Amino acid sequence: MNRCLMTLCALCAWTLPLASAASSGGELLVGNKSxxxxxxxxxxxxxxxxEAATAHxxxxxxxxxDGRVAVVSGYGGQQRPGSTLTRIDTASGKATGEIDLGAHARPHGMRFTPDGERLLVTTEASGALLVVDPVAGEVERVIGIGDGGGHMVALSRDGGVAYVSKIAAGSVVRVDLADGSTLERPAGAGAEGIELAPDGTVWVSNxxxxxxxxxxxDTLEVLDTLESAGFPIRVAFTADGRHALVTNARAATLAVFDAASREPVATVALAEPEATYRETMLGRAALPIGVIAGPDGSRIYVAVSGGNEIAVxxxxxxxxxxxxxxxxxPDALGIVAGHRDSD
Structure with a gap:
């Protein structure tokens, strides 16, 4: 019996709108872990x-x-592993249910395929990369990637190859989605963030x-190693592909690199000197994690987890x-371009 069923009833509706209208530039989605x-x-x-409630x-x-659906991975807490995804319809502004992953606990990194019909999900507890039908709420394939903490996932432009970073193993895995074959090679200690550059190379923050x-x-050979001091935890690229963005959690900085030359461009200080920060996994600190570039190219958004804020x-x-x-x-970030007014 398929254990991965979508709950038919909605978990919750968005709260009443806190603003009557918004810019046509879009929305920033922010996942608040606590x-x-x-x-x-x-x-x-x-x-x-x-606001919408999510799985734990x-x-x-x-x-x-197409911007119509957002999916949130319910990783769970320290004592209670999660095994569900929350599906949100962005047009209606409502959560439309959960996708139960069954035995595949600790879902984390996710990517939609280019056609939007399937969702790739890493599950740390089962050492797998799942291929999920987000509409039917079913796990269609389970691709074993082994132990080592498969955490984040990136996808080739054609959707044929996935790349998974492994924190504990300090490695990166190449997954051929056609036949399920895998190739694993070293990256660096604590390999976590992962993204593809415009030239197709795979960037991993260690x-x-x-x-x-x-x-x-193709081979996962290390072509270059860039210094990014202070616990580099995520990597992303601007919409035009010119710049790579790396959040350094301990240093509380954003390191910016030229994507083509791989030379450093800027280091942005994200902490406020007089601010009081909450307790985090790195102690009482700003702890920037998630980073995403705006669709018009003018702004970058960073989730400052210890400050309960977005640095723009x-x-x-x-x-x-x-x-x-x-x-x-705050940690996870997503963008829905072309905002629809709240109802």
Whole structure:
């Protein structure tokens, strides 16, 4: 019997809108890990537009290519592993149910396929990469990637190959989605963040090593090693592909690299000197984690987990220009372009 059934009833509706209208520029989705919620913020000014409850421990957000669906991974807490995904319909502004992953606990990294019909999900507890039908709420395939803490996932532009970072193993895994074959090679100690550059190379942020390794997409050979001191935890690229963005959690900085030359461009300080930060996995600290680039290319958004805020960075000056309030322990970020007014 298929244990991966979608709950037919909705978990909750968005709260009443906190702003009557919003910019047509879109919405920033923020997963608040300690609150089990996703907040919707106006991309233009950070106004809170609504809130939805999620499964316990929302760690990552994936938005479908057409922007109609957002899925949130319920990683769970320290004592209670999660094994569900929350599905949110962005047009209606409502959570439409959960996808039960059964024995595959600790879901984390997620990516939609380019056609939006399938969702790739890493599950740390079962050492797998799942292929999920998000509409039917079913796990269609289970691809074993082995132990070692498979955490984040990136996808080739054609959707044929997935790449998974492994924190404990300090490695990266190449998964051929056609036949399920895998190739694993070393990256660096604490390999966590992962993303593909415009040229197809695979960039991995290695938090314990303090480096970003650049890998050949076919062989996973290390082509370059970039220094990014202070616990590099996520890597992303701007919409135009010019810049790589790396959050350094312990240093509380955003390191910016030229994607083509791989040379450093800027280091953005994310902590406020006089701020009082909450307790985090690194002690009482700012702890920036999630990073995402705005669709128009002008701004970068960083989830400052210890400060319960989003740091908004102007790409022209590489400075923090605004700070937006969030719920408790923001981490996961997603963008829905072309915002629809709240109902």
């Amino acid at each position: 609150d089990d919620t996703v907040w919707r913020l106006d991309l233009a000014d950070g106004r809170r537009l609504g 421990g929302p760690h990552e957000i994936a938005v479908s290519p 938090r314990e090593a303090g480096t970003v390794t650049v890998h050949d997409p 960075i102007d790409r022209r000056t590489w400075r923090v220009v605004e700070r937006w309030k969030t719920g408790n322990e």
